[in-house]
Amino acid sequence: MDKKKVAIIGAGISGLTAAYYLKKAGIPFTVFEQKKFAGGVMQSKTDGTFLYETGPNSGVISHAELADLFCDLNGKCELELANEASVKRLIWQKGKWTPLPSGLFSAVSTPLFTLKDKFRVLLEPFRKKGNNPNENLAELVKRRLGKSFLNYAIDPFILGIYAGDPNYIVPKYALPKLYNLEQKYGSFVGGTIKKAKEPKTENDQKATRKIFSVKGGLQNLIHALVEEIGPENIQYQSDVKFTDHRFTAIKQGKQETFSHVISTGTATSLPELFPFLSESDLQNITVLKYAKVVEASIGFKIWQGIKLDAFGGLVPYIENKNILGVLFMSSLFENRAPKEGGLFTVFVGGMRKAYLADLPEDKLKAIIADDFKEMMGLEKFHPDLFELNYYNQAIAQYGSDSEARLAAITQIEKEHKGLYLAGSMRDGVGIADRVKQGKELALQIVNQS
Template sequence: MSRTCIIGGGLTGLVQAWQSQQAGHKVTLFEANDTVGGVLQSERIDGYLLDYGANTLSLRHQKVARILGELGMLDRSIDANPEASLRFIVRSGKVVSLPHNLGSFFSSPFLSPLGKLRLLLEPFIPKGKEDEESVAGFISRRLGKEALDFAGNPFLSGVYAAKPESLSLKYAFPALQEIEQKHGSLFRGMLKSKKNPERLSKSRLISFASGMQEMPNRILGLLPAECVQFKTRAIKIEKVNNQWKVTSQSKGSQKTKETFDQLICAVPASKLLDIEWKGLVSKELLPILAEATHHPLSLVYHGYDRAKVNHPLDGFGFLVPEVEKRNILGTLFSSTLFPGRAPENKVLLTTFVGGERQPKLANLEDSKLHSLVLKEHQQLLGTQGRPCFQKIKRWPNAIPLPDAKMGDRQSAARDLQEGNNGLYFTGSHLCGVSLPNCLEADIA
């Protein structure tokens, strides 16, 4: 029986462990923390259910649905409240709804009349020629500067906590680049993509009754109990005669050495060089593989009596364009999204602060961070008084950005794998940060 070692129990590492077990391998997974899932963490406090990483999973493709079905997660999933289909942005200091049908496109103040006209000209814009175009350049070229400022910029801050100027179209949204090259227009391409057999007939926005951590916990339950070694770090990896000798250590224990036929490294890029690597071909590529851009992000959770919030909270939440010069990136209406996120007659708001736009704000002390968010919500949502519940979750290295360096990381991973038989790398710094990407990640 082939022995496979997996380092890192985030979602990608867990999926690889499960797939290796399904293939008949004897699997050992080293996880430095006392729980699996990486950033997919959920916690219930005082009747509020908090997700510290992703809050939703967008289910659009057959392959992801098939994987979730095989994991037994589809039957456990819950769909977002239909009200969550409504999205908001801030414009001129007010929370305004984004269009959700043709009529609302013309009535919504999300863009000026000239901005909407420029958007409608998209099918007549010629294809781009830049292979390394930024997301900002692509949106501005195809949809106009106003669409970049009031759609692209806030959307990218919500997904990556980053500016569109910093992101590579090729790695952040390869599907958009492919649509443009194949169809010449995003509008035409998206209409045709609805007929793609790989897409589900109807997309779903899902979570789970106990939050998003239920997904990695479910995968953990499918693995043998002895498979996962918690609070254990791989501190040294050595290639010996086409096998992999791994030295691991738990807190307060002696070092342990084991030999494996395959090694799958799924640790975050920022942790890759904490491991001592010996005997690798092309070892000089490891620093390139480890070089991922991150920015600090803080998640601020506020609970209110429902009567103390003037806004109807009838949607997914709102995002803040950079040109609005506010101190938050956006807020999710968490208790609107899914049931069970707040006690009866209470609401839960999840707010994002920092990122590339304002990294210093993410590092404010707790009291100042709460006060900052409180002031923003008073002005934008009409909240009254102080929240009856509050909590902060900080991510010093929040999201590995799909910038121009992502191609260098992927190339380094391929070269290292080709030169070292049985060695594989995976993780969100290579496959992308979306949950579908992590579920589908391939080590080949």
């Protein structure tokens, strides 16, 4: 079989992006999706009053591929950038919200960091470069910046992206840009300044720190991709598995052969999908940990709490509260709640409070209500929307097992040419990372002779 024909496992944003660029190049493919619908965790909902996300809430345009995807889909769905408020981030400290410093003056005056650590930052450019590629984030930050920066800047930041534990996360794999600042320039502060002065390629310029969603909700990006891909090319409720021989897909007794397979599901889905891969082939991949998360959508027709002039607030672990953070969704994007109202997303669980994500709905709602009321300045908690969505394997955690995992993936892909073990088990967990990976894999296949 010399003609290319690609099987894509999963109709989330990773799989759909790969499918979209294969379609553009005229390469035949089938997307196999086990659920009844596309989008994976990216789902938007409306109850007629609120428009809310039940998975990712927004993304950062951190890769050119994401900006390009929106250009390619021009007219099919509309990018929505978060309004100005999104630059302000709040951190919960000693019973109140404090803005994360955004400039020199606020960095000097903020109560978030100790005086000692503020002085330490001045010396950061002169500190020795680390040489342990598996050093965890907590160690790295304590070594370069100090404990208060870890507790009140980096810890909440890593909660916001990974629902993770800085003592587990390894920057080389989880935050490669940060890791490279130290490795390439010897310092976070100096590296940031030097990097800003370097000439930017066209792709560098497309990648920004802007926060985005899509008009009408992120799901409109999914609808646009499905429309472009052709709904007939997606098989829902699929229980496909593959044999090695030219990747023969077996589903409901029928067989179909593919030249390439891209899998985008979780690490734990691999043994069933690819029974020809041995347990020892996969053992360094299937051990990948995922954070459990519960996402609560909370809406009020009339908002009577604190001023919502920020992206939202994050709650450092050291503060000993139950919720991980609150996003002020109706301040970021248009038409999410009535004009006088408010729409919020609250996250619970994560690596260090996974037990909360195991609680039944009534118990968890009561816990969320207590924290929300206190933090958001409400006398009473009577929301018009209060919905929980549970995720057992929400976010992959790139820890010190990453080197072995990536090596195992490379080895399998070498031995089974045409097989790509993708999805968030590698290359980043954000929406932009997923789009970049999907596009790059599709183009690799397109460009293979």
